Amino acid sequence: MKAAILLPSLAGRDAVGNDALAMARLLRARGIETRLYCEHASGVDERTWPAAELPDFAGGPRDLVIYHFSVGWPIALDVLRRVRGYRVVRYHNITPPEFFAGTSRVYEAACARGRAEIPDVARLGCELYLGASAYNTAELVAAGVPAERGAVLAPFHRVEHLLDAEADLRLLDELGDGARNLLMVGRIAPNKGHVELVDAFAAYVDGYGDPARLLIVGKTDPGLASYTEAIRARIAQHRLGERVWWLDSVDEAQLKAAFLASHAFVTLSRHEGFCVPLVEAMALGTPIVAHGSSAIPETVGDGGLVWDTTDPWLYAASLARLHADAPLRNDLRDAARRRYERTFAPAVMRERFFDLLEPAL
Amino acid sequence: MHRATLDQIRILVSSNPNDDYLARIKAEIRAEADAARERAPLPRLDPPPRAAVTVDDGIDRERLDYSLGELCGHDYIAFIDHAFRALLKRAPDDTGSALQIRLLAAGAPKAEVLGNLRWSPEGRRVGARVRGLLPRYALAKLARVPVAGYLLQWGLALAGLPLLLRHQRASDTLHAARFNAVADERREHARRLDELQARQDAFNAVHGEMRNELTRLAQRLDTLEQRAKALEHHAGALQQRSDATTHELADLRHYVHTANHWVASLQRSLDELETAEAAESARADELLAALAEPDTDARAARHAAWSAALAAALPPAARVLDLGSGDGRWLAALRAHGLDAHGVEVNRVLVERARAQARPVALGEPLAALERCAEASLDALTLAATLADDALGTANLLHAARRALKPDGVLLLRAEATPCAAAGTEPPHWRALLAAAGFAAPSETAAPHAGAVLARRGAD
Numbered sequence: 001m002k003a004a005i006l007l008p009s010l011a012g013r014d015a016v017g018n019d020a021l022a023m024a025r026l027l028r029a030r031g032i033e034t035r036l037y038c039e040h041a042s043g044v045d046e047r048t049w050p051a052a053e054l055p056d057f058a059g060g061p062r063d064l065v066i067y068h069f070s071v072g073w074p075i076a077l078d079v080l081r082r083v084r085g086y087r088v089v090r091y092h093n094i095t096p097p098e099f100f101a102g103t104s105r106v107y108e109a110a111c112a113r114g115r116a117e118i119p120d121v122a123r124l125g126c127e128l129y130l131g132a133s134a135y136n137t138a139e140l141v142a143a144g145v146p147a148e149r150g151a152v153l154a155p156f157h158r159v160e161h162l163l164d165a166e167a168d169l170r171l172l173d174e175l176g177d178g179a180r181n182l183l184m185v186g187r188i189a190p191n192k193g194h195v196e197l198v199d200a201f202a203a204y205v206d207g208y209g210d211p212a213r214l215l216i217v218g219k220t221d222p223g224l225a226s227y228t229e230a231i232r233a234r235i236a237q238h239r240l241g242e243r244v245w246w247l248d249s250v251d252e253a254q255l256k257a258a259f260l261a262s263h264a265f266v267t268l269s270r271h272e273g274f275c276v277p278l279v280e281a282m283a284l285g286t287p288i289v290a291h292g293s294s295a296i297p298e299t300v301g302d303g304g305l306v307w308d309t310t311d312p313w314l315y316a317a318s319l320a321r322l323h324a325d326a327p328l329r330n331d332l333r334d335a336a337r338r339r340y341e342r343t344f345a346p347a348v349m350r351e352r353f354f355d356l357l358e359p360a361l
Numbered sequence: 362m363h364r365a366t367l368d369q370i371r372i373l374v375s376s377n378p379n380d381d382y383l384a385r386i387k388a389e390i391r392a393e394a395d396a397a398r399e400r401a402p403l404p405r406l407d408p409p410p411r412a413a414v415t416v417d418d419g420i421d422r423e424r425l426d427y428s429l430g431e432l433c434g435h436d437y438i439a440f441i442d443h444a445f446r447a448l449l450k451r452a453p454d455d456t457g458s459a460l461q462i463r464l465l466a467a468g469a470p471k472a473e474v475l476g477n478l479r480w481s482p483e484g485r486r487v488g489a490r491v492r493g494l495l496p497r498y499a500l501a502k503l504a505r506v507p508v509a510g511y512l513l514q515w516g517l518a519l520a521g522l523p524l525l526l527r528h529q530r531a532s533d534t535l536h537a538a539r540f541n542a543v544a545d546e547r548r549e550h551a552r553r554l555d556e557l558q559a560r561q562d563a564f565n566a567v568h569g570e571m572r573n574e575l576t577r578l579a580q581r582l583d584t585l586e587q588r589a590k591a592l593e594h595h596a597g598a599l600q601q602r603s604d605a606t607t608h609e610l611a612d613l614r615h616y617v618h619t620a621n622h623w624v625a626s627l628q629r630s631l632d633e634l635e636t637a638e639a640a641e642s643a644r645a646d647e648l649l650a651a652l653a654e655p656d657t658d659a660r661a662a663r664h665a666a667w668s669a670a671l672a673a674a675l676p677p678a679a680r681v682l683d684l685g686s687g688d689g690r691w692l693a694a695l696r697a698h699g700l701d702a703h704g705v706e707v708n709r710v711l712v713e714r715a716r717a718q719a720r721p722v723a724l725g726e727p728l729a730a731l732e733r734c735a736e737a738s739l740d741a742l743t744l745a746a747t748l749a750d751d752a753l754g755t756a757n758l759l760h761a762a763r764r765a766l767k768p769d770g771v772l773l774l775r776a777e778a779t780p781c782a783a784a785g786t787e788p789p790h791w792r793a794l795l796a797a798a799g800f801a802a803p804s805e806t807a808a809p810h811a812g813a814v815l816a817r818r819g820a821d
Contacts, residue, residue, distance in 0.1 A: 009455070011455050040459055042455045042458065042459060043455070177408065177409040178408075178409070179408030179409065203397070205405055206402035206403065206405070207397040207398075207400065207402070207403065208397070208403065209403030209404060209405065209406055210406065211406040211407060211408040211409075212408065213408045219454070220451070221454065222449075222454065222457070222483045225482075225483070242407070242408075243407070243408060248451070249451075249452050302383065305383070305386075305387065305390070307387075311394065313394040313395075313397055313398045314390065314391065314394045316394065316397060317390045317391075317393040317394035317397055318390050318394075320393070320397075321386070321389070321390050321393065325386075328386060331382075
């Protein structure tokens with residue numbers, strides 16, 4: 001038996017890349033010869049093969065192919081039609097194109113192409129459709145995947161590496177100056193709700209007068225420059241200039257320092273297929289306040305305060321309550337840690353991964 | 362199976378036990394949010410100012426002037442990275458980096474890559490100046506014009522052929538130098554590898570010792586576990602014994618309770634028997650009292666004669682005990698002669714009748730009263746003949762009488778005229794019994810008051 005992991009591009013530090021690399025490692029550890037197939041790779045010490053060659057390697061009836069579906073990529077559909085083994089579609093979700101309307105035609109078109117491919121992928125009749133969340137799997141089922149072929153497995157992550165990593169002491173010192181640090185981690189994209197986050201931060205500063213700062217950790221994308229400018233404009237409108245810190249391209253040590261020094265992880269994201277930073281916050285003990293859109297409620301569970309609106313005052317009051325109510329803070333930390341250990345710990349996920357793949361193994 | 366998993370996850374999310382607690386907290390937060398919305402904004406407190414550069418990403422954002430040679434001094438990925446940081450003031454993104462590398466791989470000059478970045482919309486916003494870049498970028502772009510571009514490249518190549526040859530020779534030297542440097546590095550790496558190997562060997566040795574220690578600890582642990590199991594086994598046996606003893610104690614307690622019940626029942630039966638016997642005895646006493654000889658002149662005369670005979674045989678105020686005193690009439694006769702006479706009667710009715718007339722009659726068994734008397738303490742002993750109703754009883758009585766009487770004491774047997782007088786109480790019969798018991802010279806009272814026999818205690 002051979003296994004192939006198929007994805008359009010492999011990057012070492014994004015959620016899809018981490019998930020694909022972790023699956024390859026697990027399958028190899030089980031003694032299964034596994035290869036990664038993609039169009040291009042960067043930031044990984046892993047040999048990859050062109051997607052078109054996949055059927056030659058793992059096209060047999062006893063082979064396993066796992067396709068990581070996160071953007072439109074017709075080549076993958078063609079490859080999946082050509083293989084005869086056990087086919088798994090790993091669905092990470094695709095941001096609805098309307099989020100990019102007016103910001104980037106390129107992204108809007110790419111997302112539209114990707115979402116238009118969902119019914120085609122559903123019609124492939126693959127043996128297993130593995131959503132990163134129940135929200136994702138429900139989208140596939142709505143597109144025509146038989147419910148009995150749908151399953152849920154959270155994406156493999158690098159949280160354990162983050163737990164083991166040394167925090168950046170300089171950043172820790174800098175942030176540990178007595179101000180309330182509120183953290184948001186995620187790429188700078190219109191679906192992530194940064195503008196609403198700035199509104200909530202302004203409400204907190206005005207409503208409670210605490211010396212506070214907002215840490216925005218995430219890569220800015222030149223292709224989404226107008227969205228970045230919109231965030232900056234909103235910051236300027238609220239006169240929050242020096243209170244908002246942009247941390248672009250942070251390494252693991254800096255990310256850990258940001259989590260450790262923050263009093264809360266806040267996200268008003270409007271669309272997430274899973275949201276790995278929430279799991280990082282759970283593992284590192286940073287209390288969570290989140291907007292319960294898309295897959296966020298099921299990722300957070302009882303490990304944080306989740307709201308169904310983006311009312312900025314609600315988030316401001318939540319942050320003030322978290323600051324004043326130590327038992328609540330501790331309860332949320334404990335619940336989050338429990339949730340991490342029981343649901344997202346690597347050993348738990350590894351066992352579930354192999355349980356789900358049992359028919360193919 | 363998968364649908365079940367989905368449902369389980371949804372249930373897990375929706376049926377959290379903390380829901381009530383979080384719902385209460387969230388209701389309080391909602392109320393606070395509504396109140397905060399209505400409040401006037403508070404004065405803002407600034408956090409401490411930020412240090413000059415928080416994250417050292419190696420980008421000098423203040424510098425906007427570069428030379429072409431400075432940017433072209435790197436190759437491949439380092440060249441792309443340097444170009445992004447200098448011209449766009451950021452690290453290269455994956456897509457942009459891959460695109461520029463593909464250009465280089467396709468044979469594009471570095472000036473074209475630099476120009477693409479510098480005059481991109483982002484690069485224009487940054488506005489970095491690269492001295493000498495514009496003409497080279499223009500030439501690179503002209504070279505892409507079909508036919509003309511090709512000819513232009515030909516011309517430039519011919520014109521620059523001597524320079525190219527010089528570059529080629531310089532490149533050969535550079536590569537040779539780099540080859541030497543790489544060889545030096547390889548040697549250095551080999552040396553470090555040897556060091557690492559040595560360290561690994563040392564580590565393996567320590568690791569081996571630790572494994573041995575772990576093995577020993579595991580063995581000790583096994584031993585301890587075995588002992589713990591043995592102790593558990595003993596504890597189990599003790600527990601069984603304790604349980605058995607507890608059961609036995611329970612049985613024993615049951616038996617004791619049963620025996621107590623039987624004893625109580627027996628006691629009640631005995632009490633009832635004693636009560637019946639006492640009632641029977643009282644009825645017998647009443648019957649016998651009713652049958653007692655009435656207080657007639659004949660009786661008084663008989664007693665007077667008998668008491669006179671006895672008093673004559675005794676010293677004055679002699680100590681006399683009468684057994685079977687009845688209503689005490691006989692005692693009164695004795696005391697009339699100045700004798701210190703006391704009596705014992707078994708019939709309670711007769712005793713009460715005697716006490717009513719101030720006659721010293723005690724209630725009790727005659728033989729028991731006699732046996733309680735000290736040896737040789739009585740001057741005389743008088744007995745109602747009804748006490749000697751059988752030979753063995755009479756023999757015992759006489760034996761006890763001999764013990765209690767002084768050496769010359771006197772025994773008087775009196776046969777009262779009662780309807781139940783025994784047949785064996787005739788004086789001739791008594792004489793024989795008295796002689797057998799060690800009494801000397803029995804004599805009978807004379808008529809008309811015969812019926813009493815006097816005998817003196819013989820010598821030992």
